[in-house]
Amino acid sequence: xxxxxxxxxxxGALKKSAVRSAAPIFAALGDETRLRIIxxxxxxxxxxxxxxxxxxxxxRQAVTKHLHVLxxxxxxxxxKAGRERLWQFEPAPLTEARRSLDVIGRQWDYALRKxxxxxxx
Amino acid sequence: MMTTSTDRIERxxxxxxxxxxxxxxxxxxxxxxxxxxxxxxxxxxxxGKRTQGRVTYPGYEHLTFDVLIERVEPERLLSWRWHPAxxxxxxxxxxxxxxxxxxxxxxxxxxTLVTVAESGFDKLPESRRLDAFRMNSGGWDIQMQNIERxxxxx
Numbered sequence: 001x002x003x004x005x006x007x008x009x010x011x012g013a014l015k016k017s018a019v020r021s022a023a024p025i026f027a028a029l030g031d032e033t034r035l036r037i038i039x040x041x042x043x044x045x046x047x048x049x050x051x052x053x054x055x056x057x058x059x060r061q062a063v064t065k066h067l068h069v070l071x072x073x074x075x076x077x078x079x080k081a082g083r084e085r086l087w088q089f090e091p092a093p094l095t096e097a098r099r100s101l102d103v104i105g106r107q108w109d110y111a112l113r114k115x116x117x118x119x120x121x
Numbered sequence: 122m123m124t125t126s127t128d129r130i131e132r133x134x135x136x137x138x139x140x141x142x143x144x145x146x147x148x149x150x151x152x153x154x155x156x157x158x159x160x161x162x163x164x165x166x167x168x169g170k171r172t173q174g175r176v177t178y179p180g181y182e183h184l185t186f187d188v189l190i191e192r193v194e195p196e197r198l199l200s201w202r203w204h205p206a207x208x209x210x211x212x213x214x215x216x217x218x219x220x221x222x223x224x225x226x227x228x229x230x231x232x233t234l235v236t237v238a239e240s241g242f243d244k245l246p247e248s249r250r251l252d253a254f255r256m257n258s259g260g261w262d263i264q265m266q267n268i269e270r271x272x273x274x275x
Contacts, residue, residue, distance in 0.1 A: 025127075
């Protein structure tokens with residue numbers, strides 16, 4: 001039998017440390033309001049809490065709470081602009097989370113190749 | 122609710138086989154089980170019904186493939202819901218959020234395009250996501266060995 005290829009190195013499979021660090025990101029995203037905040041920040045650059053609550057039914061207190069959850073997961077950070085805080089999206093942790101899904105995606109790739117072998121016989 | 126980039130996985134492949142052939146490999150539960158790695162002899166995929174079978178994958182034989190078939194649209198679409206990484210037989214996963222798996226078939230030049238999409242990951246409990254990732258990353262080496270052995274057989 002040929003030597004086992006080092007698949008984890010070749011395909012960049014998820015390392016344990018990456019799994020651990022991705023967990024708070026998924027937890028932070030597991031809420032509809034926080035997903036909306038991330039979507040708005042992705043599209044809108046640096047925004048104040050006033051801007052984030054305009055046109056919504058969400059209170060300033062609720063947005064502040066959600067922003068702090070997202071900040072703990074490293075997904076947003078704030079900058080001071082005069083007396084205001086502006087909140088910005090931080091893309092790096094989400095890239096980590098995506099890499100976690102890539103692992104499951106590879107399992108589907110494998111299943112599809114098995115299907116290919118089955119129907120092309 | 123919107124779909125985030127962390128909620129959904131999609132993969133596709135072109136198979137050099139007619140749509141009717143691919144559909145049979147997908148929708149005939151027994152045939153499906155042969156390539157997917159589940160013992161589904163005598164089982165069927167029926168919309169609204171649950172299908173269960175023992176996983177036949179080396180190293181994963183203690184697991185049960187357990188899906189709720191949602192849609193069966195001949196030669197076009199098959200979908201189910203399941204609990205990814207339901208690896209502990211003593212845990213009742215039925216109350217937990219499930220993910221949805223959708224297979225879609227399309228005619229393309231010289232064959233059939235199969236797309237599989239799994240969605241709903243954002244709603245999974247955090248601990249389950251960890252299980253899913255651990256299991257998948259650990260299982261990948263074994264799967265690659267399987268496929269290499271399979272294709273190396275004359």
